[in-house]
Amino acid sequence: MINAAGRDIPEQIKGIKDIKLYKGEFAYTPSTVKAGKKIRVGIPHTDKILENIDASIEKIGLKDGQTISFHHHLRNGDYVMKMVVERIAAKGIKDITIASSSLSPCHDFLINYIENGTVTALESSGLRGELGKYLTKNPQALKKPVIIRSHGGRARAIEAGELHIDAAFMAVPACDHLGNATGRKGKSAFGSMGYAMIDSAYADNVVLITDNLMEDPVYPYSIPQTDVDYIVKVDEIGDPAGIASGAIRMTKSPTQLLLAKYAAEIMEQTGVLKEGFSMQMGSGGASLAVAKFIREKMEKQQITGSFGIGGITGIFADMLKDGLFKAAYDTQTFDTAAIESIKENPNHIEISASFYANPWNAGPIVNNLDTVILSATEVDLDFNVNAITDSNGICMGASGGHSDTAAGAALTLIVVPLVRGRLPMIRDHVQNVVTPGDSVDVIITDRGIAINPKRKDLVEKLQGSSLPICTIEELQKIAYEFVGKPEEVELSSDDKDIVAVIEYRDGSIIDVIRKPILD
Amino acid sequence: MQLNKDCILKNTATAGFEEKNDILITVEASNNDDITVDLTSSVLRQYGRHMKELITATVKEAGFTGIKVTAIDKGAWDYTIKARVLAALERGMK
Structure with a gap:
């Protein structure tokens, strides 16, 4: 099927329901209502702080086949995804979908967890580094193609219920004991929490992972305590050198x-x-x-x-x-x-x-x-x-x-x-x-x-x-x-060799990435 | 068969660098009359065939046979490839 960008999209793609073809920038009008998160009742005077990541996985009852999310505000300095995925694997949980707002070379470790069946699907804005090379060469390592979304497209998919997050593990550079969190304070400060705000608002379970648990109320906050189920304190959420570069300088080229x-x-x-x-x-x-x-x-x-x-x-x-x-x-x-x-x-x-x-x-x-x-x-x-x-x-x-x-x-x-x-x-x-x-x-x-x-x-x-x-x-x-x-x-023209599906921002398919035949 | 008596490679020689937009060419005499090219390139899929032909033709036009060329390319353009091949051959004659 040829879409409006002139790309040939297969009629069926493994793991993708309801293929919508890209028809133009503003061709689709939604008629649904926004998705919502599971309602939760906070019990007075209970503590949200858990001992470790294992305890948070147990508390939320993470199961085989569920979707967990991360944000990429820590960029190439992120430690949190690895911490969480390691513990999930140690518990023998399989068939996890990772929906991260993006992936950086620091996430190359995922290759191991794809190979052992812990992670079976990825949804992201970016795909690069060794992981990008590995999946381009081995598209069948995952049970379905990677879904590539724009930043706006990901927010849309979450709000429209197309991307349902069972648990969001959100790295935060500072939060108080109730879960009010900001990206502005602490040794791992990264600034805006624009991507994390959506995950926290729509995920069924929200776990904050911080290296800066503050005694005083945190304000202004980017994630409100009303969305936060649990908090885990760790030594470091990221490597400062990878989180933010020093002032980006003007090119001399x-x-x-x-x-x-x-x-x-x-x-x-x-x-x-x-x-x-x-x-x-x-x-x-x-x-x-x-x-x-x-x-x-x-x-x-x-x-x-x-x-x-x-x-x-x-x-x-x-x-x-x-x-x-x-x-x-x-x-x-x-x-x-x-x-x-x-x-x-x-x-x-x-x-x-x-x-x-x-x-x-x-x-x-x-x-x-x-x-x-x-x-x-x-x-x-x-x-x-x-x-x-x-x-x-x-x-x-x-x-x-x-x-x-x-x-x-x-x-x-x-x-x-x-x-x-x-x-x-x-x-x-x-x-x-x-x-x-x-x-x-x-x-x-x-x-x-x-x-x-x-x-x-x-x-x-x-x-x-x-x-x-x-x-x-x-x-x-x-x-x-x-x-x-x-x-x-x-x-490769084989539909089994589709590495990724590129969604346009409205959720329609603008292209598929096929495996190149390399020597 | 040697086309030109002057065109004899006495030594293995190199020209160029493994740098962006350059190519490192090594030429050595082989024990038959063929010109062979062993090419590694960042643009092998897009230009590999063309580059091998260009290198072979350049060696031939310069009057040599029986040359083994090893080329490590980092996206050199044609004029650079030609110049590096000729320079390597000339150095090898001395």
């Missing part, structure tokens, strides 16, 4: 800076850069570097923006502090400088993943974006964007907020070098679609800029511009003149 400069120019020349505008910058080198050029233009023209969304970095936090924007909406705080900002600056606002990007609520903030600047692992002639697999078809990226922000923003800019190493980044067809060409307006490369022909208004506005505007086909041709046309990577 001339290519990245050129891409950023073009993006800022386009914002100016299309009239986006005006009083009260809003934007999101991806965390990639080029997209983040746009801040440098935008700042110069805003200061020179005395423009104040309305808000920024993130993925907030120190670079954006500085713009907020300097009064260039009125507010920063933050689901996930990227570096130590931004963590300081969310602690101190009242205009730096913590939001949930649903507030950020869930297409099925009355107003995710992405809907009000004027511009988003995003990177890509590759793009194609139809303006589709891949952000999950590399040119060899190996899972090494994440869906993240890519398709969410691209659908919401009035102007979606993709920054990508024309050639990486020897590989041309404009393909006939991307290896996998994460964001459909429907949402992409301009592709910016170091050798030229292509406007989606569907955006006639932009083509018109940029006519006569000094920017190197050309067609996407011309850009591809330039790349081929440099490096030649690459041969296609051969993929």
